[in-house]
Amino acid sequence: MPLSHIxxxxxxxxxxxxxxxxCxxxxxxTASAPTVIPSPPEAFRMRAEFRVWHNGDALDYVMFPPGEPQNPVVITRFPIACAAIQALxxxxxxxxxxxxxxxxxLFQVEFLSTTSGETLVTLAYHRRLDASWETAAEALAGQFKLALVGRSRKQKVVVGRDYVTETLHVAGRDYHYxxxxxxxTQPNAAxxxxxxxxxxxxxxxxGGDLLELYCGNGNFTLPLSRHFNQVLATELAKTSIRAAQWGIAANHIENVAMIRLAAEEVTQAMNGEREFRRLADLPQPLSAYKLNTVFVDPPRAGxxxxxxxxxxxxxxIVYVSCNPASLAENLATLSLSHDISRFALFDQFPYTAHMECGVVLRRR
Known part of the structure; x- marks a missing residue:
């Protein structure tokens, strides 16, 4: 995003x-007007990433205009980052x-923060990281009370830990992620x-049971579990599954079962086209779930x-989409059998063309 757009x-x-x-x-x-959820105009991003530009003794955060990789724009202030990142x-x-x-x-610095200010910094390098780097990184992490990760090609060095713990207050209860x-992770916590x-x-x-596709780190899964008897949550990325399983345990949730399957594989299993060994780990057979509701939050392709x-x-069907164009493509089919009963727009990405959408569809 060009800074001039902010x-x-x-x-x-x-x-x-x-x-x-x-709209x-x-x-x-849908002919109904959406519920619109605005963002704070500033200090809303919990993630930020900058290239690092070396010029003699100078070292700066930079961004590049689209198509201009040799024209760095020095970043001295980034007002859309959360307060913790801006201060750091x-x-x-x-x-x-x-x-x-x-x-x-060093060629890149990445920040990941939480609403409590806990922050993870990732430093990326064009060289192998050795014991001398690790000693210096440990001192840096201690100085700023950071979680710190160093990365280079085929190398990851964790100083302390490689995660942060976010807590969100949702519908009267705290959830830990x-x-x-x-x-x-979702970039706009508010x-x-x-x-x-x-x-x-x-x-x-x-009521009944819920099937969730693309559950990620359990962002929606954990609070949604309060509204169903059983939740069957699916995700392909191993790191996201590890995070979701931690969240299930940390939040003392007992009615969520995770399976590592892509959405296409879930479809094959639901249709009886393939059997997957991973389904054997479920607390009951897939056919025993009373799946009345499906929640999907797919990637941009829909x-x-x-x-x-x-x-x-x-x-x-509860459908959260980060791409109105692919949502519209899917709705062309879904609207043949379902009507939209709820419609909301969430401004996750202010000052960009991106808009997060949410629709609830009920079968006619």
Missing amino acids: DPANYDALLAAKVART EQLAPF MPDLLAALRAHTELRRK RQYDQAF VNRQMIEWACASVTGE LDPATVAMVQRFPT
Whole structure:
């Protein structure tokens, strides 16, 4: 995102224009006005990533205009980052600049923070990291009270830990999440919390059991579990599964079963086309679940045609999408059997064209 696009004074107008564009995209499938969840205009991002530019003794965070990899723009202030990242950025850069072992062939710095200020920093290098680097990194982590990870090609060095623990207050209860280095997490904690509350309100009273595809680190899974007898949550990424399993245990949730399957494989299992050994770890056979509701939060490409056909069999579909275009493609099929009963827009990414959407579909 070019820094010139960050315009807090005009945030409301920019959001209104984005809402209008998204509603136009989805107009063939719903005539109702959406619930719109705005973002804080500043200090909303819990993640930030910068390239590092070396020029003699100078060391700067930089970003590049699209298509201009040799035209670095020095970043001295990043107002959309959360307060903890904004406060850390200049002091960390000064410490890196002053230490030869830490700055040598450093090319990228990544920040991951939480609403409590707990922060993980990842330093990426074009060289192998040795014991001297690790000693310097341990001192740096102690100085700033950080979790720290060093990365180079085929190498990962963890100083302390490679995760942070986020706590979100959702519908009157605190939920604890583990967020690992390099794993996907929702970038806007304030909007994410409201997305979760919207999802929970959407399924209140549904009962039965829930199938969740693309559950990630359990972002929605943990709070949704309160509304169903059993939850069958699926995810392919091993790190996300590890985080979700930690969250299930840490939050004392006993009605969630995790399986490592891609959405396409879940469809094959649901259709009886393939048997998967991993299903043997479930507390009961797949056919024994009373799956009345499906929750999907797919990547930008949306659901593949076979998965669309599979979820179409459910009485209730809760669909959270980061791409209105792929959502519209899927709705072209889903709307043949289901009507949209709830529609919401969540501004996860202010000052960009991206809009997060949520729809609840009920079978006619």
